[in-house]
Amino acid sequence: MTKARIAVLAAIDGAEEPLSASGVAARANCDCDQATVYRALHHLETAGFAESFVLNCSEHGTERYYVSAKGPHRHWFHCEGCHRFVDLGACRIGGLVADLESELGLRVTRHTMYLSGLCAECSARSAPRAGAH
Amino acid sequence: MTKARIAVLAAIDGAEEPLSASGVAARANCDCDQATVYRALHHLETAGFAESFVLNCSEHGTERYYVSAKGPHRHWFHCEGCHRFVDLGACRIGGLVADLESELGLRVTRHTMYLSGLCAECSARSAPRAGAH
DNA sequence: GTATTTTTGCAAATTGTTCGCATTTGCTCG
């Protein structure tokens, strides 16, 4: 492992939410070039240390986000208000994916699932006392 | 409705699989500029005539794909071999999304789910007679 | 039909990401 890859891996392993390439570059404890960050992320994903998904958010545009591959595969919610991610916990669609695979004769090597909208906080802030006293 | 928007809507309404902006431009019966296609797609989605999702494929890169909003909301499988989409049918994760919404206090306005891998044909082609006589 | 509002075409700009290539680093081995 090179210094750059170690720093990039530490950044995503230590993050509590998915990070974009620029987010990784900002948090990584190294002054590596952005090309190096991209190459390191690609390498880490290929090597099984990271997972990624492409998400579009009205404010941040379309970017690829990376998460650590430690622990069980999980999914995320992205808040369009505060732009934070909420962990949806371990994947719950393994059964559905397996069903679709056998129903349609597919060989699924990857699935992407994420939700977006407003998190509890932003939801309360934008629609105060909905049903409250 | 303008001529360009009508042509773009006809293209996605008539397609049997999600189309990228360039795919729409190729199929739309109009010589409109790419900027017009992008603007028309954005308008149609905002107006509720179309839905979209961003998908990354090793060969085509990251692109936004559009589908008609007619009929029930559905999900897709993308084959990394022949690059066709397979219709996974009407959405089956509405219950899961609702559960996550209430469990975590989220207000989900949109969900993205798609699978990728090899379709039945490409799978058979790449791993012939797996289990066959 | 004329005035007003929208939409379009064109070309340039943006933005996330990738590439070429010379230089450096990480490792293996003697």
Added chain:
DNA sequence: CGAGCAAATGCGAACAATTTGCAAAAATAC
């Protein structure tokens, strides 16, 4: 501990999808 080499990095240019400014053209309103 170096020398030798393959792999990784920095830098700047290149890319590709998408967006934008602005003047001309098309819809829509009156």
